[in-house]
Amino acid sequence: MKLEPFALERLQSIWENRVAWNLSESGVHPLRVEEVAGSADERAAILAQELGYGQTNGTPDLRSAIAALYPGATTDHILVTNGGSEANCVALMHLIRPGDEVVMMAPNYMQAPGLVRALGGSLLPWRLAGGPDEGRWRMDLEALAALVTSRTRAIFICNPNNPTGARMTEADLDEVCRIASRNGAWVIADEIYRGAELDGVETASAWGRYERVLVTSGLSKAYGLPGLRIGWVTGPPALIDELWGVHDYTTIAPGVLGDRLARIALAPAKRELLIARTRGIVGANYPVVKRWIDRRRGLISHVAPEAGAIVFIRYRHPINSSTLIARLREERSLLVVPGDHFEMDGYLRLGFGSDPDYLNGALDLLGEFLDALPTSASDVP
Ligand SMILES: Cc1ncc(COP(=O)(O)O)c(C=O)c1O
Known part of the structure; x- marks a missing residue:
């Protein structure tokens, strides 16, 4: 059985813990063990768990x-x-x-x-x-x-x-x-x-x-x-x-x-809390990303996501998406997923499930980077 590289996971496996800013993640900021096992009984059960x-x-x-x-x-x-x-x-x-x-x-x-x-x-x-x-x-x-x-x-x-x-x-x-x-x-x-x-x-x-x-x-x-x-x-x-x-x-x-x-x-009660937490994060963070996109109208467009902490944006800059994200990683230590990894060049996937300060910091950097890119082929040096 010969497996071809799984480009999206390879990119994340190599880079996600090495870059300063990671917007390649598609989930929301993860919970800690102590937030899941909230009660004394639950924590005791975790500690008593035999590792068979x-x-x-x-x-x-x-x-x-x-x-x-x-x-x-x-x-x-x-x-x-x-x-x-x-x-x-x-x-x-x-x-x-x-x-x-x-x-x-x-x-x-x-x-x-x-x-x-x-x-x-x-x-x-x-x-x-x-x-x-x-x-x-x-x-x-x-x-x-x-x-x-x-x-x-x-x-x-x-x-x-x-x-x-x-x-x-x-x-x-x-x-x-x-x-x-x-x-x-x-x-x-x-x-x-x-x-x-x-x-x-x-x-x-x-x-x-x-x-x-x-x-x-x-x-x-x-x-x-x-x-x-x-x-x-x-x-x-x-x-x-x-x-x-x-x-x-x-x-x-x-x-x-x-x-x-x-x-x-x-x-059931814990599940409801976890789902509500996720919906709270995506509901609060998406408007931040949307405003960021709307400020670049004409150069970036998207369809509002209905679910998940991800937005798939189309950009107009004349640059291949894998080249774009490689430069972004090297020049700004910021990781996003190129449309190429979904066989849709001209797009980027941004994860917006992180802490709001982190998200804002990463979007500022990404915005500066995109704003400085040539916007028509004749501008490319
Ligand atoms: C659609 C989809 N399925 C499965 C997975 C893998 O999930 P897990 O981390 O639970 O293995 C992902 C991860 O990004 C995903 O986006």
């Missing part, structure tokens, strides 16, 4: 807390993984055979393309329509219908979407499922940003719309807990059982401390 392997598919209590988020699901419908990334990984490793096609909503978190190709499959992008000129991103369902055939093993969606922050409606999801069902394709819905909505209205889930739906998700984005490395797959029990067998190869088990803290985080 634990239950390799997630403790029954954790799976039950996750199942409660998906109507009709039981503990048998849940596999706990190390982050949403392992959830996507085991799903694709199990489903994709050489010659299979995967139709992927694009742009997207680009884990699926590399994995699908390494597994001998091919990847067909299903591109979002619209964009900054239209003021919205749209799901072109006719285009999806034209891409899905008997060769399609899965339709891979990311809802809410990374990097645009666009959200699918119930009708969109029903139609995606209807198109998949015509050819018996699976729908894999990466819903890791669900819960991080700016308007507080929870994104519809693909769960329960069709018997071949797998939802992948986790605590890294909407819950502000990426360091726990807790994700999950929700799906039909027989398939979940097969995926558990793949997880025996990938990581065996989630860490027991992560599992324990995840149980605390997903207790």
Whole structure:
């Protein structure tokens, strides 16, 4: 199995802890252990936790807390993984055979393309329509219908979407499922940003719309807990059982401390607090970014994100996005993600989930940098 580089994660792995300013992160400022385990009993439970392997598919209590988020699901419908990334990984490793096609909503978190190709499959992008000129991103369902055939093993969606922050409606999801069902394709819905909505209205889930739906998700984005490395797959029990067998190869088990803290985080009252915290951060910080963008009208444009602490901005400067972000990193020690990493040059993805002072400092630097860039090809020295 030959894996191509996963450009977005490579960039972050190498640079995110070395730069002075990091706007490449797509989640909100993370919580500390003491904020999750708030009570004396919870802290005692953490300290008393024996560091064994634990239950390799997630403790029954954790799976039950996750199942409660998906109507009709039981503990048998849940596999706990190390982050949403392992959830996507085991799903694709199990489903994709050489010659299979995967139709992927694009742009997207680009884990699926590399994995699908390494597994001998091919990847067909299903591109979002619209964009900054239209003021919205749209799901072109006719285009999806034209891409899905008997060769399609899965339709891979990311809802809410990374990097645009666009959200699918119930009708969109029903139609995606209807198109998949015509050819018996699976729908894999990466819903890791669900819960991080700016308007507080929870994104519809693909769960329960069709018997071949797998939802992948986790605590890294909407819950502000990426360091726990807790994700999950929700799906039909027989398939979940097969995926558990793949997880025996990938990581065996989630860490027991992560599992324990995840149980605390997903207790209903705590979960509500964590989601409210995330919505508070994105709701307070997005207007800061929007004002910053609006001051550069004509040179930078965007579609307002509906969920997630990310904004996908289009710039007019005649410079390739990878070149731009490399210069930005070298000259200002500031990291952002280039549109190239989503196969959309001319865009940048900025994360706005950090502390407001830090965000303002980073935006000032980025603004100075962009304002000094030539704005037409004839200005380039
Ligand atoms: C859409 C999407 N899925 C999965 C992941 C990976 O999540 P985790 O850190 O939980 O492995 C990310 C991380 O950025 C993401 O954006």
